[in-house]
Amino acid sequence: MTHPAIRQPKLEILSSPEAVADKAAAILSQKIASPDAVIGLATGQTPLPIYARLRAMAQSGLKVDHLRCFTLDEYYGISPAHDASYHRFLKTELFDPIGLPQDQWSVPDGLADPVTETARYEDEIRKAGGIDIQLLGIGRNGHIGFNEPGSDFTSRTRLVALSEDTRLANLPLFPQGDHVPTHALTMGIGTILEARSILMVVTGESKARALAEVMTLPPSPDRPASALKLHPDSIILADRAAAALLS
Ligand code: F6R
Numbered sequence: 584m585t586h587p588a589i590r591q592p593k594l595e596i597l598s599s600p601e602a603v604a605d606k607a608a609a610i611l612s613q614k615i616a617s618p619d620a621v622i623g624l625a626t627g628q629t630p631l632p633i634y635a636r637l638r639a640m641a642q643s644g645l646k647v648d649h650l651r652c653f654t655l656d657e658y659y660g661i662s663p664a665h666d667a668s669y670h671r672f673l674k675t676e677l678f679d680p681i682g683l684p685q686d687q688w689s690v691p692d693g694l695a696d697p698v699t700e701t702a703r704y705e706d707e708i709r710k711a712g713g714i715d716i717q718l719l720g721i722g723r724n725g726h727i728g729f730n731e732p733g734s735d736f737t738s739r740t741r742l743v744a745l746s747e748d749t750r751l752a753n754l755p756l757f758p759q760g761d762h763v764p765t766h767a768l769t770m771g772i773g774t775i776l777e778a779r780s781i782l783m784v785v786t787g788e789s790k791a792r793a794l795a796e797v798m799t800l801p802p803s804p805d806r807p808a809s810a811l812k813l814h815p816d817s818i819i820l821a822d823r824a825a826a827a828l829l830s
Contacts, residue, residue, distance in 0.1 A: 592817040596826045600786040608636035623717035634676045641681035652688040655728040656769040691768040697742035717778035725793045725806040729769035738771030781817035785825040795828035
């Protein structure tokens with residue numbers, strides 16, 4: 584059996600979250616401008632300033648005619664119309680404002696049968712020709728997508744249980760009185776690693792430990808983001824606060 588080579592992701596430390604967003608938006612917009620781009624997107628707080636920049640670029644002429652987008656994950660058991668759904672998040676933050684028609688973007692359906700839906704999602708990505716660039720954030724516990732610590736590096740899109748830490752981190756996004764779902768549908772780590780390139784954005788001191796562990800420790804399912812060390816073309820953009828524990 585052959586093992587993939589271990590390599591250090593390319594790390595760029597930038598002065599601020601704004602600088603990270605500028606650089607990430609420049610990388611993504613360059614891909615978007617290439618014909619038939621297929622882009623994987625993340626939700627959460629970190630990419631918000633990136634989406635603001637992409638909205639502005641679309642206003643000033645960035646074309647999305649042939650763009651195809653896939654979203655990393657969705658909460659299980661909540662409707663696409665729910666205030667905190669990732670479907671709604673990306674539709675509002677990016678897809679509608681840049682004029683991307685509904686048949687050019689996909690989010691796993693949190694209300695569908697999870698086994699059928701996750702197989703269908705993988706199939707849809709395959710039929711689109713695979714993902715050219717996958718945007719990722721990182722959880723405080725090192726998760727990517729909703730692949731929590733312990734997720735196999737060969738895992739595929741599937742139903743997963745959310746850790747208490749992840750549920751707590753996402754609580755502010757839920758309307759008062761609503762509980763954070765216990766489960767989610769997420770692209771697997773194996774699915775993510777099949778993207779032709781990976782762009783991870785990391786900002787703020789709450790991510791410093793997770794980032795330091797990715798950069799300094801060997802790849803391990805205990806640290807899902809360390810799977811980037813098995814990818815031939817990954818780049819991490821971090822601000823100074825997130826890079827504080829790296830010498
Ligand atoms: C979002 C996702 C998560 C987030 C991570 C960081 O689609 O899959 O892995 O990227 O939880 O979230 P923020 O950016 O809110 O700190």
